[in-house]
Amino acid sequence: MTLLPVGVLVSGRGSNLQAILDAIAGEALPVDVRLVLSNQPGAAALARAAAAGVPTAVISHHDYATREAFDGALVGALRQAGAEWVVLAGFMRVLTPVFLRAFPLRVINIHPALLPSFPGIHAQRQALAYGAKITGCTVHLVDEGVDTGPIIAQRPVPLLDGDDEDTLAARILVEEHRLVVQVLADIAAGRLHVVSSAGARPHVTCG
Amino acid sequence: MTLLPVGVLVSGRGSNLQAILDAIAGEALPVDVRLVLSNQPGAAALARAAAAGVPTAVISHHDYATREAFDGALVGALRQAGAEWVVLAGFMRVLTPVFLRAFPLRVINIHPALLPSFPGIHAQRQALAYGAKITGCTVHLVDEGVDTGPIIAQRPVPLLDGDDEDTLAARILVEEHRLVVQVLADIAAGRLHVVSSAGARPHVTCG
Numbered sequence: 001m002t003l004l005p006v007g008v009l010v011s012g013r014g015s016n017l018q019a020i021l022d023a024i025a026g027e028a029l030p031v032d033v034r035l036v037l038s039n040q041p042g043a044a045a046l047a048r049a050a051a052a053g054v055p056t057a058v059i060s061h062h063d064y065a066t067r068e069a070f071d072g073a074l075v076g077a078l079r080q081a082g083a084e085w086v087v088l089a090g091f092m093r094v095l096t097p098v099f100l101r102a103f104p105l106r107v108i109n110i111h112p113a114l115l116p117s118f119p120g121i122h123a124q125r126q127a128l129a130y131g132a133k134i135t136g137c138t139v140h141l142v143d144e145g146v147d148t149g150p151i152i153a154q155r156p157v158p159l160l161d162g163d164d165e166d167t168l169a170a171r172i173l174v175e176e177h178r179l180v181v182q183v184l185a186d187i188a189a190g191r192l193h194v195v196s197s198a199g200a201r202p203h204v205t206c207g
Numbered sequence: 208m209t210l211l212p213v214g215v216l217v218s219g220r221g222s223n224l225q226a227i228l229d230a231i232a233g234e235a236l237p238v239d240v241r242l243v244l245s246n247q248p249g250a251a252a253l254a255r256a257a258a259a260g261v262p263t264a265v266i267s268h269h270d271y272a273t274r275e276a277f278d279g280a281l282v283g284a285l286r287q288a289g290a291e292w293v294v295l296a297g298f299m300r301v302l303t304p305v306f307l308r309a310f311p312l313r314v315i316n317i318h319p320a321l322l323p324s325f326p327g328i329h330a331q332r333q334a335l336a337y338g339a340k341i342t343g344c345t346v347h348l349v350d351e352g353v354d355t356g357p358i359i360a361q362r363p364v365p366l367l368d369g370d371d372e373d374t375l376a377a378r379i380l381v382e383e384h385r386l387v388v389q390v391l392a393d394i395a396a397g398r399l400h401v402v403s404s405a406g407a408r409p410h411v412t413c414g
Contacts (some may be wrong), residue, residue, distance in 0.1 A: 114341055117324040131410040134321055134361040136341060154341040161412060162264035201340040205368060
């Protein structure tokens with residue numbers, strides 16, 4: 001079976017990366033993580049990757065004068081590693097067209113809300129502050145906006161009485177893990193299609 | 208058992224009204240619909256109400272010079288009928304403060320999306336156009352915005368491949384019927400509470 005060559009961009013603890021690595025280890029996911037790339041030298045995700053025998057690299061945005069130059073360095077490292085798809089797994093930098101045009105419609109992001117509700121940072125806090133009763137998570141293709149790209153898959157998660165940001169985030173995270181693994185399996189199997197019609201948003205179908 | 212005295216405002220076919228009437232007829236809902244009030248003389252909802260022996264009235268917004276005067280007439284009819292809570296069941300006029308201050312935090316609306324996603328008209332069409340994979344329905348307290356009030360309850364509904372506006376609307380409507388009956392049962396039982404904190408949106412809790 002051909003493995004899907006993927007790069008994973010991280011900034012923090014990397015729990016979604018761990019879900020991907022666990023699914024691969026369990027032979028449930030035909031994905032080859034070619035590189036885990038962090039903009040933060042101390043990201044716990046790097047240790048998770050190393051423990052799974054996956055190559056890692058750190059490219060700090062502080063070392064580049066512009067966002068485009070930083071993105072160019074990311075693209076270079078991912079291409080050198082042979083990555084064809086990119087997963088943003090808690091990566092806290094907004095990508096420029098330099099990056100997105102290098103991997104057109106092949107960058108996915110995991111967002112802890114049912115987009116278009118609660119885009120941007122602190123999505124769980126936003127849902128709590130709004131008083132929503134249902135939130136969830138979204139995996140979407142990344143475009144040049146913040147959390148605006150075509151939606152691949154979503155899962156609902158109820159808010160419960162007494163939830164705080166931590167308990168809600170933890171409950172959503174369980175669904176994020178399942179969702180990103182499911183989406184990567186669909187991509188690896190060639191089941192994902194992007195449908196573009198004149199004058200309309202691109203839509204993603206699966207099947 | 209004391210029955211909750213409710214007025215229902217309609218503009219069209221009134222399928223959510225029918226769900227309420229059916230639950231009352233099945234003795235599953237301790238609600239007394241005191242009046243069904245339509246701004247459209249030909250609304251099918253009026254015939255549904257009459258068939259259930261519920262009083263009806265038509266107050267056309269065309270007969271009033273201002274939205275406030277129209278709302279004043281609605282308030283008068285609802286008060287005369289003894290309604291203490293108001294359900295907007297496909298009522299296609301935006302209410303002014305004249306109405307909302309007469310029934311403070313006692314007006315509920317049923318919206319066919321998971322607010323704050325897809326507010327306003329054609330919510331199902333909006334969800335399809337966005338390419339969302341999960342939408343749903345919301346029952347919320349009405350405030351002076353359009354679909355911005357405190358959320359009481361929500362239910363998720365998946366979008367399916369091949370859905371059009373009609374198939375999606377029909378699937379959401381099934382959940383709307385369940386949700387509005389559940390919310391009215393909670394109100395009638397005194398389980399609904401509005402929590403207001405300084406500087407924050409009012410939140411609704413149930414229990």
